Amino acid sequence: MYRKIQFILLLIFISTWNLHAQDPNFSGYGKIDRHAKRAPDSICNNLTFLHKYLVSAAETDEEKIRAFYIWIIKNIKYKDQIELKYNSDVLFYMGSNNCSSPVCVLSRKQAVCEGFSKIFEYFCQQSGIEAYSIGGYISKNGVLQDRATHSWNLLKINGTWRFFDLSWAYATLRYTGIKSSTNEFFMVEPEQFILTHLPLIPMWQVLESPITIETFNQGDSKIIEQLASAPQNYSFTDSIAAFKLxxxxxxxxxxxxxxxxxxxxxxxxxxxxxxxxxxxxxxxxxxxxxxxxxxxxxxxxxxxxxxxxxxxxxxxxxxxxxxxxxxxxxxxxxxxxxxxxxxxxxx
CATH class of the missing domain: 1.25.40 (Serine Threonine Protein Phosphatase 5, Tetratricopeptide repeat)
Structure with missing residues (x-):
């Protein structure tokens, strides 16, 4: 009986948590969103000019971040390019000409997830905002994952760590047309983001009880259970500080x-x-x-x-x-x- 009650409470917790994440208040971003969408075509091939324009109407770091986010998901398309490349040793082989550098992404106006995260990281860092492009695993319904298949971003905003996934935001906007849903991937709390995204190494989870890949692959219930019960004995702050040096x-x-x-x-x-x-x-x-x-x-x-x-x-x-x-x-x-x-x- 106790286990049944515990399971019901866990389901209620998950539902409440997801509802909170899906219904944030973003009404204050209207002005900066419109500014980002109106970026002149004449500056959109130059990283320096585009960055200067996007931050020109922002009064806070948060508004700068929002401007970068909106411009990228509205102007960069997700496209995975595969082509044949010649190699003298093997005659030819299947290669990829995807690019991830900010210069290349801006030039082509297309990228895979790493390109989205790299150009967002670049704009944030140019504004003095601590930002990282993070690679890792995404939820696969219990399937063993032997490599990272996705990239996203981690930023420190007003002393707090928040996650962003611009390629998922782009996909949501493009394939559903529901503009509000793109906010699900803007400034997400670590405890929520870990339900679908697991960084390659623990410190980028920014959690005091890092989730293992075994737990991650078991889904939401197990992840939340570990977050609630595991001892908070990991200092991601110290790990990140040492890594930066x-x-x-x-x-x-x-x-x-x-x-x-x-x-x-x-x-x-x-x-x-x-x-x-x-x-x-x-x-x-x-x-x-x-x-x-x-x-x-x-x-x-x-x-x-x-x-x-x-x-x-x-x-x-x-x-x-x-x-x-x-x-x-x-x-x-x-x-x-x-x-x-x-x-x-x-x-």
């Missing part, structure tokens, strides 16, 4: 380690982080110093691991990244071979 290459390695701890079956995203680490290592303008040489040695080690991880899957993305990783390994090997004899002994 790391240089970019160490952030990549830290993220790869956390991905493995959180979901060992996710080989793809761990390999991506090793690939990104190796890319940073080869991006230098000076002669090869002992420190650069050491980073290249580590990059050589990690890109080999990435190649092995990409080989474990037969999907197109893994095959593409396998080829890119092989090319990157060749570059690293050439750089190591070009180092002076005074440095090579470090190997």
């Amino acid at each position: 790391l240089p970019q290459y160490k952030k990549r390695l830290k993220t790869a380690d956390e991905i493995f701890k959180t979901n060992p079956s996710n080989k793809f995203n761990r390999a991506i982080e090793y690939y990104r680490f190796a890319q940073i290592a080869v991006n230098f303008d000076s002669e090869i110093t002992p420190l650069i040489y050491y980073k290249l040695i580590r990059a050589q080690e990690k890109i080999k691991v990435a190649i092995d991880l990409f080989q474990t899957s037969d999907d197109i993305s893994s095959k593409i990244m396998y080829l890119h990783s092989k090319d990157l390994l060749k570059l690293i090997n050439r750089l190591l071979d070009s180092a002076s004899s005074d440095i090579i002994y470090l190997k």
